[in-house]
Amino acid sequence: VRRHLAGLKSGRRDFHAGHNPLGALMMLTLIALVLTLGVTGHMQGLDAYWGEEWLQDLHAGIASAMIGLAGLHALAAIVMGRLERVNLVKAMITGVKVREDAA
Numbered sequence: 121v122r123r124h125l126a127g128l129k130s131g132r133r134d135f136h137a138g139h140n141p142l143g144a145l146m147m148l149t150l151i152a153l154v155l156t157l158g159v160t161g162h163m164q165g166l167d168a169y170w171g172e173e174w175l176q177d178l179h180a181g182i183a184s185a186m187i188g189l190a191g192l193h194a195l196a197a198i199v200m201g202r203l204e205r206v207n208l209v210k211a212m213i214t215g216v217k218v219r220e221d222a223a
Contacts, residue, residue, distance in 0.1 A: 121141045121142060121145065123141075138217075140200065142196070143193070143196070143197070143200070146189065146192070146193045146196070147193075149189060150186065150189060150190060150193065153182055153185060153186040153189070154186065156182050157179065157182045157183060157186060160175060160178055160179040160182060161179060163175055164176065164179065204219070205219055205220040206218070206219055206220065207220060
């Protein structure tokens with residue numbers, strides 16, 4: 121991640137066949153939030169936690185964080201797609217990342 125950030129600051133853009141290091145970290149974070157959201161949602165239906173306000177607040181907070189981070193991820197994908205000259209929307213559909221100057 122440090123090397124990737126240093127490359128961005130210096131203007132060097134390395135090509136990554138998949139997610140760049142920051143994108144991979146974001147993807148793992150979003151997966152963890154989805155799993156945590158599912159667990160806290162399930163817990164709300166259990167007798168032991170039925171009506172617990174702290175659990176409802178935690179669940180809502182996780183949902184809000186996930187929405188915010190998903191928006192940040194989408195914005196970063198747009199920005200990085202322009203910087204790296206890669207059509208990331210097409211890559212998400214086809215599963216193939218192609219540099220626009222190489223096409």
